Amino acid sequence: MxxxxxxxxxxxxxxxxxxxxxxxxxxxxxxxxxxxxxxxxxxxxxxxxxxxxxxxxxxxxxxxxxxxxxxxxxxxxxxxxxxxxxxxxxxxxxxxxxxxxxxxxxxxxxxxxxxxxxxxxxxxxxxxxxxxxxxxxxxxxxxxxxxxxxxxxxxxxxxxxxxxxxxxxxxxxxxxxxxxxxxxxxxxxxxxxxxxxxxxxxxxxxxxxxxxxxxxxxxxxxxxxxxxRTDRDDLAKLLPPRKRSSHKGLFGHVMIIGGDYGMGGAALMAAEAAARSGAGLVSLATRPEHVAAALTRAPEVMAAGVNSGQDVQPLLQKPDVLVVGPGLGQSAWADQLLQQALNTGLPLVLDADALNLLRTRLGSHAGKHDWVLTPHPGEAARLLGCQTEDVQADRFAAVRELQAMLGGTVVLKGAGSLTFDGDMVHLCSAGNPGMACGGMGDVLSGIIGALRAQRLSTVDAARAGVFAHANAADLCAAEQGERGLLATDLVARVRRVLNGIG
Structure with missing residues (x-):
């Protein structure tokens, strides 16, 4: 038993x-x-x-x-x-x-x-x-x-x-x-x-x-x-010990794109999570007004202020993976940044408002194979043109339909998050109700982006990231309870989980 x-x-x-x-x-x-x-x-x-x-x-x-x-x-x-x-x-x-x-x-x-x-x-x-x-x-x-x-x-x-x-x-x-x-x-x-x-x-x-x-x-x-069902054994297999001769160039460069007015913290949480998840380099493209706060909070993150898609274009030459969506909003500024990211051909992690903006671009970008999309049930419903209740009524069918429509790897978030790349559905049974708070998805997108930058496949980065994120939340809940858990509480614990000591 x-x-x-x-x-x-x-x-x-x-x-x-x-x-x-x-x-x-x-x-x-x-x-x-x-x-x-x-x-x-x-x-x-x-x-x-x-x-x-x-x-x-x-x-x-x-x-x-x-x-x-x-x-x-x-x-x-x-x-x-x-x-x-x-x-x-x-x-x-x-x-x-x-x-x-x-x-x-x-x-x-x-x-x-x-x-x-x-x-x-x-x-x-x-x-x-x-x-x-x-x-x-x-x-x-x-x-x-x-x-x-x-x-x-x-x-x-x-x-x-x-x-x-x-x-x-x-x-x-x-x-x-x-x-x-x-x-x-x-x-x-x-x-x-x-x-x-x-x-x-x-x-x-x-x-x-x-x-x-x-x-x-x-x-x-x-x-x-x-x-x-993804578990700790899978994480250990996907993330073996690093070589003693390792350098930052081996672990990829992640850029977070987001943080419109009033939402700078979302992009910063994603950037900090990416850094704590083992990416070699992490950069942040956000509103200029948020750069000072980013440098104060996480000096390891290379933060740059951008006012338009034209401003961000030169910054897209160096990253290996782009995470687009945390705090992005749906303004013209947001739309320009997303379009520039889509044009790069780089591996992408799309979350939050990037998914809402993507609905208008499905004709030209659907079927892209090197991206991870991380909708919650409400965002999934908007992409599918149905109600949230329809998604929740059969989450397995919903994640399969999303992947068939969009390609790549889809993470349908929620209790028992599902990851599907067209081959096998992966379920995460870790996690707890304390995760029902703002910012959790931003942290998750940063984790997945960092793992993708470390040469994990799209589906492995997604399922390992979902598990590490949920397991870190369980560690936090075990220490201080579920109620009052914050997304930023997970960042230090994610590091422990990914190193096999959580």
Missing amino acids: TSRADLPAALYTAEQCRALDRTAIEQFGVPGFRLMQRAGHAAFVELQSRWPHVKRLTIACGAGNNGGDGLIIAGLARQQGLEVQVLVVQDDYAARLQGEALAAWQWAEAVGIELERWQPEQELTGEVLVDALLGTGLNGPVRGDCAKLIRQFNRSPRPVMAVDIPSGLCSDTGQVLGIAVKAERTVTFIGLKQGLMTHEGVDHCGELLFDALMVPEEVYEEVPMSAF
Whole structure:
């Protein structure tokens, strides 16, 4: 059993998880009921580990295999001397059961488990509530008694453990389908469901644990994954120790372009983050009024004041990577600077207002391969011509659509940030709510620009930068809490993360 800090890298859709099940059963001869028994046992062990003194359980069971897992838990609990209340929402529940779920009921009944038809004012007698109601097969809004029972679970002050996935949560997108169980702990099996790691999934699964149920490793070679979770091991591989003979010319020159009136701090945060992320040289093209503050804050950054696109053009001969957008605004000045950057042919990181301005230039610049675009859901919606809610409803589909339209590498920011270059979706499960504050995106763009300047590929710079940024925020939160976290707090911690000492 692995916790969130040690989860597998491979992520799967619900259909891919079903394919893993079928492959284990049909090609490798693992009986389906044995997998169900292992799942129930694994969940029960984790329940006892988290709540060792519990004497009474309430288990909500559906009529599918998720309910079968719940019935196994019920039987095991009864054998351990616990009082067990098993709630179902169908009058003919036992008659609906088939296959492994039916076998689970026959076993549970033999050890003394009885079913109780849930009623609207039903008393929940358990000290811990177990959700084994709907599983991953849900494809529409939760309705009827299922919705009412979930609502009662959520109103209860008692802790909830979800089996495989919180009922009502879409395992592919992380979207709540009407209503979903809010669990304190979720134990998931065989394949790590991608929806648990992004959007509303992170609010509903609580502490996430995984058990492969002793499925042979060869099973995973037969079924392709949907996405890949970036972790510390990836960072170590992408950023090996530097040679003792290194010099600044080996680590690239990043230029930050931005900082219109009233927004000079955004560009400076990006520049400082780039410097702390290992770029050999960092320069800044901003409004002349901001140069003195930049030199005071970060004397390592070569700051130049520019009043127009013509002013910035001579400065674009030396950088290796351009980061355009932090504090850029959408004025004529901003548009001129973006146009000059696009004309260079240099690797680009485009963020914030650079993305908003880019909408008017998609015809001539879409499909550029050597750029990283870092929209938040609102910016993504504007680029796609839809609503923010549409982007959030299926973040995986949105990042794929953005990349198909724009080319290069796209980072869709948010809980469970996604990076996609047309090949594999990379998900970042690090990060915390303290990051919901101004300037975080500016720091991220500087980090990605610095990593790109250090010769990482576009996608590797993006996914490593997203992880380092989020992990630095987690270090800050561990030290002083989430509330009140500032974007500038991350800069020193990013250095630690990128050096493998965070």
